Amino acid sequence: MTAAAVLLMSGAVLTGCRKSQVAVAVSATDDTSQFVTLTDVVPDAILEIRYFGTYNFVGTRIDGYEEPTALLTRQAADSLRAVSDDVIKLGYRLKIYDAYRPQKGVDHFMRWGADIPDTLMKTYFYPDLDKKVLFPQEYICERSGHTRGSTLDLTLFDMATEKELDMGGTFDWFGPESHPDFCGNPETGEYTGDNSKSPKGRSITAQQFANRMILRQAMLRHGFKPFDTEWWHFTLKDEPFPDTYFTFPVRQLSNN
DSSP: OOSEESSSSOOOOSOOOTTSSSOOOOEEOOTTTEEEEEEHHHOEEEEETTTTTSSSSSSSSOOHHHHHHOOEEEHHHHHHHHHHHHTTTTTEEEEEEOOOOHHHHHHHHHHHHHTTTOOHHHHOOOTTGGGTTTTTTTSSOOOOOOGSSSSEEEEEETTTTTTOOOSSSSOOSSSGGGTTTTTTEEEEEEEEEEETTOOOOOOOOHHHHHHHHHHHHHHHHHEEETTTTTEEEEEEESSSSSTTTEEESSSSSSSO
16 A cells, blocks of 8 residues: 555544544555445445435535445455345345545535534534534544444345334434434443433434344444444444555445
8 A cells, every 4th residue: 555644643523533542643545455345245235325415414415425336345345244144134224324435525524514604404414513513522523434444324224114214313413312322221222211411302212222223233243343422333343454544536446
């Protein structure tokens, strides 16, 4: 790999941004050789690449998303195939919102976050928040786990109803309602109904919490780790490039 830059910070955009993280050297590269087009490995996956379209928290196509496809490292895609095979037996398919995200897309989020008057999609994704708090509360940062290629955002599609499984909240909702422990204990799978963290008293039902747990447990069984503020977000535990971020655009690969 040819490193285009070396930075001394690691964080995330909506994915693991933590001030307490220890700074590490992170190399940048545009090498695609260890990546695959996700649907080549997981043909049953449904794609709804939100950042290629306009229904996302920014409200426009995100830089670096040139085609409505999903890319992952080979290792992450192979593990996801096992997850897919698992949930199909339960009557579900995986639906992918985002996978590999180029640094250009992360930079787009940063510019949007700094443009305080731009609140086009506030009603849909962050109605309870003033946009000014998105940086201080670490919803937006200058590095994303997605750029390392082994992180993805997804939900379950119910083949019986031909609809997304009801998770009680939308992908990329900014708030405690998106936390895996909202209204329950994700470690035990117990529903508690505790919605005290919701600033507006929002809640989810026992069934919606259970649906989130179906996805979570399937991902954990096959080598992924969850993120503590987003029920839809998972990273391969043994990701092959923990100290590398990638810069190539999202489009079909020719090296599969």
